[in-house]
Amino acid sequence: MKVLWKPHKGQQTKALSQPDSVFEIAFGGSRGGGKTSAGIAWLLKGTEDPGFTGLVIRRNHSDLRQWIDEARQIYVHAKLTGKPGVFEFPSGAKIYTGHLKDSDAYTQFQGWNITRLLIEELGQIPQEEYYLKLLSSVRSTCGVAPQVFCTMNPGNVGHQWIKRRWQIGLKEANKSFKDPVSNRKRIYIPATIDDNPSLQELDPDYVNYLDSLPEPLRSMWRMGDWDVFAGAYFAEWNPAYHIxxxxxxxxxxxxxxxxxxxxxxxxxxxxxxxxxxxxxxxxxxxxxxxxxxxxxxxxxxxxxxxxxxxxxxxxxxxxxxxxxxxxxxxxxx
Known part of the structure; x- marks a missing residue:
């Protein structure tokens, strides 16, 4: 049997092996950490159930097209139709694609029963409220437990609310914790380009590019550091020194x-x-x-x-x- 894709040992494998009891999985950190391919593979879990409904969200339509092109290389048994595209599997399971062109778009999925929700580049969502509107439709009417998988980098407009929601820097990474109100578990799994040997081998110059960036971009994009972000008035802020x-x-x-x-x-x-x-x-x-x-x-x-x-x-x-x-x-x- 031809293997189309397999996760790297370490953080990719950890992200894809989270139990159903963990409701929200946040995977990411630096650029080039293997987030997109992990998300594509994660959505496959459960597609043998005919009642399965998956949804992938990206901020822009152009980003969505690129994701679909990459997904087609893995979803080889699925039929792609429509605009935005819908992958339909032999079992009858479907994975829908969508983008968020304006604030009203966050309510377009109200009333859906989304078994698995993948949000690419979560940091492009400016407010936690918009994220919660999407989350309200994640529920299961089939044999697959509902779950959310988010990929993200520090430094986008959603930086602060993401850091707060996943308690990045306060809670231990790679370890799930319970929300005190909903009792649902969430986990932050950091990844850097060092966790993606495929990219390092295919494009070693990209690593050198990330290393050459000025601060704070290097800390964010190379190291996945959530304690700095571009646009902060005090770019020199260092919690280890200033708190x-x-x-x-x-x-x-x-x-x-x-x-x-x-x-x-x-x-x-x-x-x-x-x-x-x-x-x-x-x-x-x-x-x-x-x-x-x-x-x-x-x-x-x-x-x-x-x-x-x-x-x-x-x-x-x-x-x-x-x-x-x-x-x-x-x-x-």
Whole structure:
């Protein structure tokens, strides 16, 4: 029998061998980690069941065409029809393809019974809310357990919510954990180009290209580092250096009576609002020691929350600095 594809040992194999009890699988990290081919193979699991419905999502139609071309090399027994394409297998199982051209597209699959959902380049989805709308249709009416498989790289518009949802850097990678509300399990499985020997052999110059990139792109695209991302105001941010325990911060001058204390504020209603509490030492060392973050709250409610935090700290705030756009007249003012 001719073998059309087989996973590499290590992270690809780990991603494809997750049990049905893990509902959300996030696979990715650096560029060239073998994510796309793993996703294509993952969708095959269950296609012997006639009631199986798979769906693959990509952000753009052009990206979807490329995925279909690669999938056809593995789905050799399936018939491809329609635009966007539908793979139909001899059992009657189907894998649909779709793209998300606008925000309304996230609701187009409401009412579906999607057994397995593959989202390519999850980071291109800007808000977690859109992702949850897709997730609401993942349920099984056949003998195959429902499951979600997401591929992703750090640095896209969805960077922060993805990092938060999978607790990247907080939870142990390669180990599933339960969502405290839904009790469903999810797992983050990191992969770099070092986990993809096929690409290293076929295109060794691509590895050299990734190594040659300036920071923070090299950290993101070569190392799969989620603690940096392009577009951050402070590109030098390093949590290993910049996050301190309070006792260590005090050794550096935090908490001294001579320090100056400020609040920085950026208003938002639909977009998030943010307030940060800042302490500056005489030698201009800056500590951010608290924050308030949220959205869809009346300005008066936000003001009360800021006041309560000030009371908790019991520190004299010399000045509150706000983004000038805060004073643009709006219906909530």
């Amino acid at each position: 301190k325990e309070e006792k260590d911060a005090r050794k550096l001058g935090f908490g001294n009576e001579v320090n100056h204390r400020y609040i920085g504020f950026d208003w938002g209603y639909s977009a998030p609002h943010c307030a940060i509490w800042i302490e500056v030492t005489p030698d201009n060392r800056v500590f951010v020691f608290d924050e308030l973050y949220g959205k869809e709250k009346h300005p008066m409610e936000v003001g009360e929350l800021i006041y309560k935090k000030n009371c908790q700290h019991g520190k004299n705030i010399e000045m509150t600095l706000g983004d000038p756009s805060c004073w643009i007249r709006n219906p909530m003012s």
